[in-house]
Amino acid sequence: MEYVTILMVFGIALLVGGAMIGLPTLLAPRRATAVKAEPFECGKDLLALPEGRFAIKFSTVAIFFIIFDIEVMLIFPWAVQVRPLGWPGYLAMLVFLGILMLGFLYMWKKGGLEWD
C-alpha cells in the first residue's frame, strides 16, 4: 500500500480544512450586524449583483491555463526519467517545449495576456 501517504495527505487536508471551518463556529462569538450581512464585508460598496454576463476574457485566461496545465503535466513523465532517456529524450522535450514556447510568444505578443 504505497498510496497510504496520499491518503494521509488527504486526511490532513480534510482535518485542517475542517478545523478552519469548525473551530470558529465553536469558539468565536457571533454578533450579526447590518454591515456584516452585506455581501462584501470590506472594501467598496457593491455596485450591482453579479448578474448578467461575464466578459469573455475570464474564459480566455481559463483556456490558457488549461493549455499550459496540460503542457506541465506532460513534462512530469520526462522529468522522472531524464537520465535513462538521455539526449534523445532531451531533444524530444526541446522540440515539444519549443513548439509551445512559440505559441506562448505568439500569445504574449498578440496581447492575449493583457487584461484591457
Next chain:
Amino acid sequence: MSAALVPLAPLLLVAATAGLLIVLDLLPPREGKGHLGVVALAGVVAALAGALTLWGREGRAFGGMLLLDNFAVFLDVVICYAAALVLLLSMDYLRRNGMESGEYYILVLLATLGMMLMAQAADLIVIFLALELMSLSLYVLAGLFRGRLTSAESSMKYFLLGAFATGFFVYGIALIYGATGTTALDRIAAASGGLQRDPLLLIGFGLLLVGFGFKISSVPFHMWVPDVYEGAPTSVTALIATGSKAAGFAALLRVLFSTFKVAQPDWALLLWVVAVLTMTLGNVIAIAQSNLKRMLAYSSIAHVGYMLVGVVAGGALGAGGVLFYLLMYTFTTVGAFGAILLLERGRQEAVELDDYAGLAARHPLLALTLALFLLSLVGMPPTAGFAGKFYVFGAAIRSGYIWLAVIAVLNSAVAAYYYLRVVVYMYMREAEGVPTRPAPSFAGRLALGVALWGVFQLGLMPAPVLDLAQAAVAPLLR
C-alpha cells in the same frame, strides 16, 4: 537521421511554414496580412512538390507510427491542392470582409498538417491526434467571422457535434485496444485474423466508423453539414468540404482495406446501406434549397454517397476510383465554392439563387466557369465529374453490385435537376434589383483557373491519373 526524416518531408514543410507564419505575424506591419497568405501558399505548394517527388518511395518513421507509401502521397497531393486553392481564394475574400488576420493562415496550415498526418498515420493514436488537430483548427476557422451570427452558429454546431463524434472515435480505439492489445494498424490486422466476429472488436470497429462517418459526413451523421457549410466563411467551407473529407477518407480507406480486411463482407454490406441512404437523402433535400451554399452542402453529402459506392465495390478499381473521385471532387467543389465566394451583391456575398439570375448576360466568363463546375458535379462529359462517376460506378458493376450502381445513376439524374436549375437561372432569367458582380480578385481568378484546369485535365485525360490512383491503393490491398 536525415534519411529517417524523408517520409516526413511534406509534413515538416507545412509545419515549418506554420511556425514561420507565427513569427511573421508578430512582425510589422500590424495591418494587412496578405503577405502571410503568400508565404502559406508557398509552403503548401512546396509540400505538394515534395510529396510528388516522394512518389514510389516507401518508408516508415517514429517506430512505424508514420508511414509513407503511394497511398499517402496521393492523398497528400489531394490535400495540398485543396489547401493551396483555398489559400488563393482566401486572400482577397478576407480583405473584402475585413477579417484578414494572421491567425487565419496559421490555422489553415495547421488544419492541413492534421489532414496530411491522417493520410500518413499508421497508428490509431496518431489518426486520432491528427483528426483532432484538423478538427480543432476547422472549428475555429468556421467561427472566424465573429460579427455574423451564422458563423458563430456554424462553429458552435461543428464543435459540439464534432467533439461528440470524437468521443465515439476514442471509445472505439479503446475497445479495439482491449481486443487486440495494440493500436498499430498492422498489428491490429494481424490480431483480428483470430478474432472473427468478436463482440469487443466489432463494437470498437463500429464506433470507429461512427467517428469517420461524421468526418466524411455520411448519413446518419450528416446533420451538421448544412448549417456549418452555410455559416462558415466560404473559403473555410471549401476546405471543410474537400480537405477534411479527403483526410477522413484517407484514414477510413486505410482502416477498412488494410486493417479490417477480414471483415470486408460485413462492412461492405453496412456501407452499401449507408451509401444508398447518403446519396439519396443528400440529393432529395438539395432539391428544396434556394441558398447555394446550403445546396452544395447537401450535394457534398450526396457525393460522399457516390464515393462510398467505390468503397463498397472494393479492389484496386473501387478504392482507386475513390481516390480519383476525391481529387476530381476537390477541384470541382473548390471551384464551385470559389465562384460563389467571388460574387457579391452590394456588400453582401451572393448566395441566394435569385442573385444568379441573368449573370451570364453581364459576366459571361464567370457564369460559364460556374456552369462548368456545376456540370462536373452533375457528371457531364467531358468534365472530371463524368470520369469520376464512370470509374466508381463501373467498379461497383464489376464487383457485382448492380443495384447499387443503378441507384447511384438514378441519384445522379435527380441531382442534375438542382445543379442545372442554377445554370438556367444564370442563362435564362432576367436580373432584378442590385446587380450581382464579381469582386476584382486576381488570386481568386487564378484559383478558379487552376480548378478549371483540373476539371478538364481529369475529364479529358483521366486514364493516367486513374493508373496512379490504382497504384496508390496497391499498398493497402496487399
Next chain:
Amino acid sequence: MSGVVFFLVAILAVASALGLVLRRNPIHGALFLVVNLGCVAVMYLLLGAEFLALAQVIIYAGAIMVLFVFAIMVLIPGKEETGPDPLRLQRLLALPLGALLLVEIALILQSSVFTAAPHPGVQPGYAAGAGGIQSVGRLLLRDYLLPFEVTSVLLLAALVGVLALAKRKAG
C-alpha cells in the same frame, strides 16, 4: 483492502454522478462533478495507473473544472434551470438507448473479460507497470514520440484558436 476502498469510492462516484445529473443549479452540478472526477482518480490509482490519476486530478478536477465554472458564470450566473423541459421527447428516448448500451457493455464483458481466455488488452497485468509515471515517461518519449510531439502542435492550434476567437475588435 483495495476491494473495500473500491466499493466505497464507487458508491461515492455513482452518488456524485447522480447529483450532477439531478441538481438544477449548474454550479452545484459542477461541484458534484469535481467529487466524481476525484473518485475516478482514486480508481485509476487502484488500477495502478498513477499517471492517469495525476492527470485526472491536475487537468480534469483542476483546470477543466475551472473552465466549467467560468463557462457557467459567463452564460447563466446564479440562475437555476426552470420551466418546462424542452427535451422531454429525447429524454424518453434515452431510456431504451441507455438500456441498449448496457446490453452492449454486458456483451463485451461476457465475451472478453469474464472468460477463460481474456483478450490481451483487458488482461490484468497486461500493462503491468505501464501506468507508473516512469514507464509512461519511457513510452511517451520513445514508442509514442510522434503522438507526443503532435500533442504540442495540437496545443499550439488551441492557443492560436483562442486568440483568433477571443480577439478584441481593435486587435
